[in-house]
Amino acid sequence: GENVEQHPSTLSVQEGDSAVIKCTYSDSASNYFPWYKQELGKRPQLIIDIRSNVGEKKDQRIAVTLNKTAKHFSLHITETQPEDSAVYFCAASSGNYGQNFVFGPGTRLSVLP
Amino acid sequence: EAQVTQNPRYLITVTGKKLTVTCSQNMNHEYMSWYRQDPGLGLRQIYYSMNVEVTDKGDVPEGYKVSRKEKRNFPLILESPSPNQTSLYFCASSLSGPGLAGGFSYEQYFGPGTRLTVT
Numbered sequence: 496g497e498n499v500e501q502h503p504s505t506l507s508v509q510e511g512d513s514a515v516i517k518c519t520y521s522d523s524a525s526n527y528f529p530w531y532k533q534e535l536g537k538r539p540q541l542i543i544d545i546r547s548n549v550g551e552k553k554d555q556r557i558a559v560t561l562n563k564t565a566k567h568f569s570l571h572i573t574e575t576q577p578e579d580s581a582v583y584f585c586a587a588s589s590g591n592y593g594q595n596f597v598f599g600p601g602t603r604l605s606v607l608p
Numbered sequence: 609e610a611q612v613t614q615n616p617r618y619l620i621t622v623t624g625k626k627l628t629v630t631c632s633q634n635m636n637h638e639y640m641s642w643y644r645q646d647p648g649l650g651l652r653q654i655y656y657s658m659n660v661e662v663t664d665k666g667d668v669p670e671g672y673k674v675s676r677k678e679k680r681n682f683p684l685i686l687e688s689p690s691p692n693q694t695s696l697y698f699c700a701s702s703l704s705g706p707g708l709a710g711g712f713s714y715e716q717y718f719g720p721g722t723r724l725t726v727t
Contacts, residue, residue: 596643600649
């Protein structure tokens with residue numbers, strides 16, 4: 496089955512700097528790659544996603560890139576702010592209808608003022 | 609207000625005592641799924657449902673049951689809970705189900721979570 500690895504497990508950046516989180520997946524049939532943000536004590540919320548027919552997607556300070564050949568995708572956050580501090584999860588959707596979601600173990604991002 | 613609700617939010621129980629965690633969504637979503645979240649492991653899919661009366665196993669289904677008799681409800685059943693099922697559980701729902709239209713998928717909306725402790 497699908498396996499998703501995520502690095503780093505913790506990341507500290509200075510406010511205003513950029514943060515990059517990388518994920519790799521194993522199933523070449525996976526076709527949908529969402530990123531979720533989870534603040535302490537709250538539910539995961541989608542921040543950006545990308546489908547396998549797209550190489551890059553951007554939404555204001557957040558961008559995701561996908562390299563299907565290498566089977567890896569990355570989250571880029573620019574001009575980080577203290578409210579970006581949270582745990583970020585990547586995921587890959589696989590199965591005949593993309594119904595199986597496999598999540599990475601998470602990255603704890605701390606933005607230092 | 610569009611939402612996914614779970615009940616109870618917190619539960620402490622003893623080994624072997626059957627329990628049910630309810631999940632309900634008011635967005636007319638076809639796809640629903642249950643996950644457990646454990647430190648360092650991310651979220652792991654337990655079961656999912658593509659529509660009413662259509663359910664299937666995720667990555668960690670052992671010890672759990674589900675049913676989908678109505679579109680809005682997707683309860684998670686632990687017939688004989690054990691301490692290794694102590695975890696934070698999330699229900700999620702999605703419009704039209706992931707990947708049904710040529711590989712395209714839709715955002716999953718998560719419930720608030722249920723923290724379960726089995727002693």
